[in-house]
Amino acid sequence: MRKFLSSPAFWRGAVSIVVFLVLWEIGARSKTWMAPEFFAPFKELLGAMGFKKDYLPWIGAVPAPSGVLEAWLAVLGQPGYWQSWYMSLFRVMGGFLAAMLIGIPFGLMLAVSRAAHGIGFPVFEVLRPIPPLAWVPASIIFWPTQELAIIFITFLGAFYTIVINVLGGARSIDVRYFQAAQSMGSSNWDIFRRVILPGTLPSIVVGSAVGMGITWEVVVAAEMISGGGSQQAGVGGGLGFFIWNSYVGGSYEQIVVGMISIGIAGFLSSELLRWGGRYATPWLKLR
């Protein structure tokens, strides 16, 4: 650990992060330091190019890191914030678990049976390009509660990825493992349990980690759309709704707080999965 802290890699990364934050702060505060007369011609130029005159384009409208930090500290004490975390997590878990429970057997079935693959895969491939969020209205119509509707969308997001990864993993199992098992007199069920399942496990882990990332994307959007974007007085909640609400309410610093919070949540859950995966597949030495 000490070696890492003193390595050039660490310091270079640290320097970049600091530089990034500094530039962000300066850019975000451009409204203030561009106020004096000195900048008038520059402001005219900005106006001529089609941008707002009073601050730097794009970055000037963004809240500054110092403001964000302040807002964050304030929000940490509010129960509403933590409830948002809880709600989003609940939806993510629900959708993700459903995706695993349905996706893994489905993927394995497609991998193992040629007939099933011929029947199921084309339909799967045709539905896959439809973005999960396009399903939101249909989902809301179909499911009785909004919770279920959102969980269904998150389920879709992760489902496709998991199935694809399971398929890929099963296909790439070295054929010699099958041959070895058969020559030792294993039944089909045995082969499934002891060759296919463990052989596919690494891909399942990878697929889950990626699927988890997608699930967060979808949750946020679904929350924004169903709880915020459409003018439905919905039972909002969740971090996506938190962000949208902050936007509507005009507290831009909180928007960024929400963004970073979700980023952290997503990162943590992916890491947890990867860690769990390493535990389940100890024979894989990660390069």
Added chain:
Amino acid sequence: MSRGQISIQDVVKVYDPEGAAVMAVDHCSLDIEAGEICMIVGPSGCGKTTLLNAIAGFHDITSGRIVMDGEVLCSDEKRMSTPGPDRIVVFQNGALFPWKSNLENVIFGPVMQGKLGRRQALEKGRAMMSDAGLSGVEHNYPGEVSSGMRRRVEIVRALMNEPKALLLDEPYRALDSLTKSVMHEALLEIYYKNKVTIFFITHDLEEAIFLGHRVAIMTTRPCKPKKVLNVDIPHPRDYGVLTSKRFRELIEETNEAVHEEALKAFQAGEKEG
């Protein structure tokens, strides 16, 4: 004026993964004469590839010196030599660029170095491939031809640059014995036409004695030459040599030394290098 004379002088290589100093090469000294085929035999993981990598310039050494034709490749002051077309490596699993055709691969060296114009390079490449019995596959990609053929293309690619030495790292390891014997004769044929120094690593004693002028048997890790054998069977050789009396005698002489080291490696649980 010697061409391709390599002198390995008291080379030491210590790896340091996470603080556990592992000595791969232990004060190894070996003189390879210009134009000779020098075979390096040793059990898996003993450090012979490390030696090759040091000569080629892929790894640095901890101490010692490697000199080629009087020029210092690496030493205590300059621990890593620079890879170059004077000593070209033929890799264990092959390193033909899969995205270039065989002919494009073959002309890569001279064209990159600017030594030949493209048209001349193509002509020379075709000629050399034809010499090696490879005409007809110039425009195929390496992935489309057999691995034996790929090896030969790789050797032609190296020879196009008129190197002083060829460094081969168990190139025929993945081939079965019948293809191997054909490959050996092909290699010798190529050698007789282009007298380069050949530094050839293998774990196959028969391969070593069949091909080499001299065979250096290395100890298990850390490696140094345990016994250097002079193979006095005259060149040019053909597969008839394999059943000759002298061949069998040489195998007997060296078998024990090799077996001893192999046993040590086995007991130490060496992973394949």
Added chain:
Amino acid sequence: MAAAIPVGAADGAVAALRESTPFGDASPGLLARIAAIARAARYPAGARVYGAGDDADDIFVVVSGRVDHVFTPEVGARDPLKRMTRGGVFGWAGLLLGQTKRLATVTATEPTEVLRIDTEALVALLESQPLDGGRVRERFVGMIQREFTVPALLAQVRRLSGPLTEEMSTLSLTMYRLSLWLKSPRPYLMVIGFALFLGFWYLAVELWKLPRFREMPGLTSVVKEWISPNPTYGLSLYTGEYYQHIIVSVWRVAKAFLLATLLGVAFGLLLGWSRAFKEYVFPVFEMLRPIPILAWVPLAIVMFIATESAVVYLAFLASFFATALNTMLGVESIDESYIRAANCLGANRRQVFRHVIIPGALPFIFTGLQISIGVSWFSLVAAEMVSGQYGLGYVINTSYMMVRYPTIIIGMVTLGIVGYVTSAMVRIAGDYMMEWRVRELALAER
């Protein structure tokens, strides 16, 4: 003791030819003509069919029984002995350039029945059917390479002369694979799959009126709306507005994707190639990446004055991260040996980058691009649903709000089709640029 095949036995001959590697895929017409020039022959157990050095006149196809086929040592086969039963093909030495004598000795170990086909007549026949014949020739080559362990002879297989038969181009390889697919059960299973899916949809919503499903737009109402010249809700294949929405969405994705590809690939190449660059920049990159793209929506609206730019920015961002990451992984996964070989051969750093790194990373880059375009659509739709006028996401959202349910499905289906087409375009571009990979995979019959 060869006799012409009696008329009724021609089917048997065709059946035996079908089981052989070279002829297994040929069209029935070609097979019938080959059977017509073939002659049947019988050998008792222990009989020698021919010896090495004999004239190489006929090609043999085993109909029943068993033969031992032994190459002479000069041939250099990996496994000189090959046993063949029904469907085995031997005696093809005559197909090799300049080869007129047998390369092997063949003995029947059981009573054996064969088809003998005159080599020259076969060649003439194959030349008369360029595409089909070319395929048969390719299968001979493949058989010689894989089943007979004599790769050295590969290069000597005679080329068929004639207008259309050159070396199998990538196009004909693709056509060949397509024809193989059409002959397998796969297309029919596919139809069954779709029938099941659409059937269930129709039954659940319109016929049986299952709970929950009742509310959904039914298959017939969607289809009727879609193909109606005068749609109730204003959008169908006949309305200009429909295509307007499609074009708007596609154009936005195109802008986002192209920009993201240019910047992402360049960025990713740098990240993979220069360790210093990666150490400086990657931590910031990895900090921003976990933030879901759609969490950027409000910020993007704030940042960009026009919603159009905001929407494109979001799609761009998603694409950029995916492309850059995959490109970086692609560069990092290039086998060290290739770089070392290039160094040995005298290439300088710039040359290694151009000739090794970029082609080597290309497969990964294209996988990344396929992911990236999917992600691009994903983000675009979401962005359009939240804020925008025009576009397919907008259509879906407003259709929902205005209770025009069939149009929702039309929007979804259109999205699926357009998404698939753009993704396929990326994949085809990749196949075109990486011909070497297509051929490698085709020969391995993946």
